[in-house]
Amino acid sequence: MKKLDVRGAKCPIPIVKAKKEVDAMTPGEVLEVHASDPGSVADFQGWAKMARNAILQSQRTEKDEAGREVFVHVIERRGP
Amino acid sequence: MIAVLSIRELLERADAAEDFLLLDVRNEDEFAAWRVEARAPIETLHVPYFDFLEDAEGSIARIPEGREVVVLCAKGGSSAMVAELLADAGRSARNVEGGMAAYGNHLEARRVPLAPGARHEIHQVLRRGKGCLSYLVRSGGEAVVVDPCRHVAFYEELARGLGARIVGALETHVHADHLSGGSRLAAGAGILGEIPIEIVPAPGHTPESRIYVVAGTHVLTGDTLFVSSVGRPDLGGEVVPWARELFRTLRERVARLPDDAVVLPAHWSTPAEIGPDGLVAARLGDLRRTVPELAIRDEAEFVRAMEASARPAPEAYARIVRVNRGLEEATEEQASEWELGRNECASAHGGRKS
Numbered sequence: 001m002k003k004l005d006v007r008g009a010k011c012p013i014p015i016v017k018a019k020k021e022v023d024a025m026t027p028g029e030v031l032e033v034h035a036s037d038p039g040s041v042a043d044f045q046g047w048a049k050m051a052r053n054a055i056l057q058s059q060r061t062e063k064d065e066a067g068r069e070v071f072v073h074v075i076e077r078r079g080p
Numbered sequence: 081m082i083a084v085l086s087i088r089e090l091l092e093r094a095d096a097a098e099d100f101l102l103l104d105v106r107n108e109d110e111f112a113a114w115r116v117e118a119r120a121p122i123e124t125l126h127v128p129y130f131d132f133l134e135d136a137e138g139s140i141a142r143i144p145e146g147r148e149v150v151v152l153c154a155k156g157g158s159s160a161m162v163a164e165l166l167a168d169a170g171r172s173a174r175n176v177e178g179g180m181a182a183y184g185n186h187l188e189a190r191r192v193p194l195a196p197g198a199r200h201e202i203h204q205v206l207r208r209g210k211g212c213l214s215y216l217v218r219s220g221g222e223a224v225v226v227d228p229c230r231h232v233a234f235y236e237e238l239a240r241g242l243g244a245r246i247v248g249a250l251e252t253h254v255h256a257d258h259l260s261g262g263s264r265l266a267a268g269a270g271i272l273g274e275i276p277i278e279i280v281p282a283p284g285h286t287p288e289s290r291i292y293v294v295a296g297t298h299v300l301t302g303d304t305l306f307v308s309s310v311g312r313p314d315l316g317g318e319v320v321p322w323a324r325e326l327f328r329t330l331r332e333r334v335a336r337l338p339d340d341a342v343v344l345p346a347h348w349s350t351p352a353e354i355g356p357d358g359l360v361a362a363r364l365g366d367l368r369r370t371v372p373e374l375a376i377r378d379e380a381e382f383v384r385a386m387e388a389s390a391r392p393a394p395e396a397y398a399r400i401v402r403v404n405r406g407l408e409e410a411t412e413e414q415a416s417e418w419e420l421g422r423n424e425c426a427s428a429h430g431g432r433k434s
Contacts, residue, residue, distance in 0.1 A: 046107035
């Protein structure tokens with residue numbers, strides 16, 4: 001599974017970077033995005049509804065080494 | 081660099097009904113929950129910013145040509161990206177700096193006209209994004225602020241500009257919709273020079289609610305009476321007893337005030353309540369004819385009407401109350417998040433067209 005760390009980045013950077021990664025992936029591949037912006041939860045949901053080549057598999061929150069909240073978005077590349 | 085527009089400029093242009101197209105690029109939920117409102121309707125097109133990422137050309141084609149486009153998002157980042165895409169495509173586009181976050185924190189002050197020879201001044205402070213009103217009353221070199229928002233620097237600057245110093249902060253009640261700046265502006269109640277500020281207990285919206293009558297002519301009604309409705313008595317989860325209290329406050333206390341008294345409330349629910357002079361104010365005599373709840377003369381009928389308009393409070397209200405009571409503290413980030421959206425303090429749901 002690919003990982004993308006966009007902690008510290010603000011809207012729209014997490015989506016812009018995730019989309020760039022997804023576009024370069026092959027169908028079936030999965031990308032895990034780690035973001036610190038709480039707004040990214042709704043943003044990834046909205047983007048995935050629109051995206052032609054990706055679906056949002058799941059979302060969860062974690063704590064990083066420093067105890068800060070991290071929003072994890074798991075995205076699967078779809079064809080074509 | 082892309083051209084920018086401040087929230088202040090956006091609101092000035094929208095209030096003046098100038099011709100532009102507002103392109104809102106937030107996601108569906110955010111757009112559905114909270115919009116920029118002005119005294120004139122704003123022609124708005126909603127295209128989420130991820131549409132531009134997926135299909136820039138197709139999304140740009142959805143925007144009518146030849147229009148000046150003003151792009152808005154939650155914090156100003158995505159709208160900057162979209163404004164740049166539009167500018168690159170040869171369109172006239174400007175980005176609203178700070179987005180809806182800036183809208184939620186934007187304050188404007190306007191002087192309330194008083195009778196000639198008045199020895200004091202009242203300034204109404206409008207928090208446009210939330211529909212919150214606060215007041216600065218100046219007499220000589222002293223000022224008190226009533227129902228201040230947490231943006232205390234704004235009031236300090238306003239007072240300084242008037243050559244006054246803030247000596248006190250008053251609250252009409254413990255607010256549930258926004259965080260108060262009262263404790264940071266001044267401790268304790270203010271006594272203002274030679275200007276009498278009469279305190280009238282007004283339980284109902286909340287048990288501790290009060291009304292301030294300034295110099296006998298202007299009534300700061302808090303959330304007891306608005307210019308198109310009354311304060312909702314269901315926020316504490318005790319709608320029947322609080323509605324009874326509110327009825328008695330309106331029938332016994334507010335009823336005693338003269339028709340000529342000018343009502344200055346703590347909120348508005350729709351921009352239709354902002355007058356042509358930019359103020360939210362009304363003669364009490366006029367409200368006695370136009371506010372339906374004031375016309376109800378039977379307590380049981382009033383309580384039924386309040387029960388019928390009861391609805392769940394926004395989720396953040398319980399936490400805001402705890403902070404305003406001094407039981408908890410909030411960071412700037414939490415404060416901004418909890419305060420998102422327009423206030424939900426009036427009984428009439430979504431306000432009333434006046």
